[in-house]
Amino acid sequence: MGAEKFPELDPIFAKYRGKKGTLIPVLHEVQNRVGYLPEDIQKHVAQKLNVPLSKVTGVISFYSFFSTEPQGEHTLGVCLGTACYVKGAEALVEEVKDQLDISEGETSDDGKFTLTVTRCVGTCSLAPVVMIDNKYYGNLKPADIPEILAKYQDSGQEGK
């Protein structure tokens, strides 16, 4: 019955057919498409790649990029690398938590944001930095957070 399920994922499996060590790239692409990796998807991937489900689940639970829970429309990552930490990134985390009323790893009630605390994103000169999806906001103070969040509140569009 798995065969008819998730036909939209078939091109991903086709792309990696015959290559070695493809579980992680496949999971990246599946997550990009579906948004997260719930159990039925994990079973499907295991079957398609002909690996035990335990291996798929093991890999997903090991790597912090993979999520088994639905994610918000935008992922908001506060960088807690050294430079950001020294420049007060923890206060940014508190401010975001306050504004969105969520804790790390949670998604806001309106489904807009998932808050994560990321490892160094490599833009230390702009510390402290918040990354929303693939966009960076640097040299921030807690007071800047409401304005940035507001850019994403109205539409699904990334703000400028």
Added chain:
Amino acid sequence: MDNREVLICSGTGCLSSGAEEIEEAFQQELVDRDLLEDIEVKKVVKKTGCVGPCSLGPIAIVKPEKTFYGKLEVQDVEKIVTEHLEQGNIVTDLLVEEDGHKVEEYTELNFIKGQKQIALKNIGEIDPASVEDYLKQEGYQAVEKALLDSTPEEVIKEIKDSGLRGRGGAGFPTGLKWEFTAQAESEQKYIVCNADEGDPGAFMDRSIIEGDPHKVIEAMTIAGYAIGADKGYVYVRAEYPLAIETLASALDIARDRGYLGENILESDFSFDIEIRVGAGAFVCGEETALLKSIEGKRGMPNPKPPYPAQKGLWGEPTVINNVETLACVPEIINQGSSWFNGIGTESSSGSKVFAVAGDVIGTGLIEVPMGITIKEVVFDVAGGIPDNKELKAVQIGGPSGGTIPSQYMDLEIDYESLNEAGAIMGSGGLVVMDEDTCMVDVARFFLDFTQEESCGKCPPCRIGTKRMLEILERITSGAGEEGDIDKLQELGERIIETSLCGLGQTAPNPVLSTIRFFRDEYEAHIYDETCPAGVCQELAPPYVIEDETCIGCTNCVDECLVEAISGEAGEVHEIDEDECIACGACAEVCPVDAIYQRSQGKGDA
């Protein structure tokens, strides 16, 4: 007006400070004035990686004069086009000021002057998307020299003679690594480029891939030829989307041009490269864990030996080199091993890229010859400490490294000297810390990181770092006990001795080195229940409001999380010191700077 170029830094750093808008503004101005045929606006990652002074971004460099314009805003563009590009006059107002004078050429910036660029050489000179630009900078000449004029043994000898050592961690001699792998008997061998740059505060690998991707491709091809591998992998962090995209398109171009694939440059040698994207596990920067991850498994390290040179990817002999190490290879082949060996110190040849960040004026990437002193890096190249504060320490080598106090600033940087001082070269993160930094808190920060990133395979790392973190958290929250410092030292030494991989073996370094140099701060937390730097909130003195300055705007009243501030609009506000948690949020929003932390006095808060 011939051959004019406007180079816009498009590194991640500059992009987030608005480089794209600046570039569009230039394009638009040139279209409007019909100048496009004379002047080409190029997207180039600036000279010092994504940096140069990336604290000065967005940046434009006008060639051929090499005029440097920093901190640009969109409205500045019109002025540059009119006065500089059309009339040939440098716009003095927009130049950067250093030591009391305006700097015209970017090579005259303090940040650039003190450097010796090898790995970063092309970055800022070339458009990463253009292979022609790379070819103009001797690109793909080294691979030609290696494949067509040298035997693999000669290539390995050249790298050995250069004295090149790994730039990503322990500093193992690169030529030896290649030789061991070349000598291992197997039909199949692999080259792996480690671009899983996870040390917080280090971003040189990202900048090299974003700014000069073909150099990494060329170096991997040379390495493949030297050891007899036909396949390479680049393992890049998922946190670096721009690097992944840039490298992927460079790989396509290289294949099209015959620099990758079957019979490269019509030789018998065939080689290709695949990108593998990490998934957010710091431990995958450790080489055996990285290999597991490429194989599609949980990234847990293996004991060594066997080393990857004997049993690496899928059990086959494998060379793993970091990005910056590889970026030196084509330069060594082109210029010769004795040239490279002539730079730096006896044990550490060449130059090293440092990512300078923290409490320092010129943050960004710098590449300096080995043997330069820490003082020269912090004060001459990076411009010193802002706000007239005192330097307290530099942290080198990230979570595996150590903190070096200000009295060691004359230390000449090489692999050995840093080890002796309790730090490591590591990947080259260099975080500058001023007097307001609490060393116990810094140690706690790093241990929190490694403890979280411990893969859990071996108990010393999994449990030991957890116990150390608990002690540090106790100390920073004011509940430190007699004997805690000794416990930290003992645990730390055990973890170093007994952990399976480099992550655990270096995890206690930040704690041990801060105890070594800043023991009095630990003691102040434990015995006097004070945080001398005023960082640890539970030990920090409360904030107070200066009556004569307060304008009664109520900003702080609204901002205070614990409702410790009272006062009506127009009246002087007051902080209840018993309620205050010393978070500093009030001082942050005060428009007239009337709020300061009690023990520190105004101006230092």
